Amino acid sequence: MKLTNTHIENLYKFTRKHYVYYYDVQSELVDHLANDIEEISEEFPKLTFEDARDKSFKKFGVFGFMDVVEAKQKQMNKRYSKILWRFFKEWFTLPKIIITLSLFLSLFLILKIEYSEYILLGFLFILVVIDLTKQTISRRKDKKKAKKQEKIFLLESMIGSARNGFSGLMFVNIFNTMNAFKVSFSSMENHWLALVAFSSTLVIILFYVTGYLIPQKAEELLIETYPEYKLAKSL
CATH class of the missing domain: 1.20.120 (Four Helix Bundle (Hemerythrin (Met), subunit A))
Structure with a gap:
């Protein structure tokens, strides 16, 4: 699956929905999610974009994006x-x-x-x-x-x-x-x-x-x- 601009915008909204408010942190996460979603889609071609996105998000664990945000704040x-x-x-x-x-x-x-x-x-x-x-x-x-x-x-x-x-x-x-x-x-x-x-x-x-x-x-x-x-x- 090749992600479109609409998909990318969806990922930005997705990160905001999960309490990531800063654009630079959002951009890093969107880039990571986009690459991972494309890899997941190659492995599971029947998955929808939303399913692949949620599958990728689950890899961040129970705290979601919080660890990434905390690491960026320290940086x-x-x-x-x-x-x-x-x-x-x-x-x-x-x-x-x-x-x-x-x-x-x-x-x-x-x-x-x-x-x-x-x-x-x-x-x-x-x-x-x-x-x-x-x-x-x-x-x-x-x-x-x-x-x-x-x-x-x-x-x-x-x-x-x-x-x-x-x-x-x-x-x-x-x-x-x-x-x-x-x-x-x-x-x-x-x-x-x-x-x-x-x-x-x-x-x-x-x-x-x-x-x-x-x-x-x-x-x-x-x-x-x-x-x-x-x-x-x-x-």
């Missing part, structure tokens, strides 16, 4: 981590290292002010609120795209929503540290203030890279990762 997590690290490293090269050092020194001086811990906590709290707001907006956009059955790539979704909660975790950690030691930052020794300023600088850079820089470069990164991205979006 894209590694890809996203490499992208994040690539942009993050740029802040420690000229001329951005000057901005980084200026931010660090500014935080260090602010921490010397009385009640500076509350200033820092307030600032980090604002970052958390912005972070959560952007995640919510991103999830709503993905839901609208899913309803319209638009092509969504896994990395595209990660760029839009993957924040890994680092700002929230940092906020909680600093708050817990303050409660544990019950010491005002302004009374701490310089080496401890430097450590807090350095940690806060890293949080701010990470927030900027994940929240603004990478999303601005999203299309460029997606074309770099998926050769078919530009073509898929133009269809």
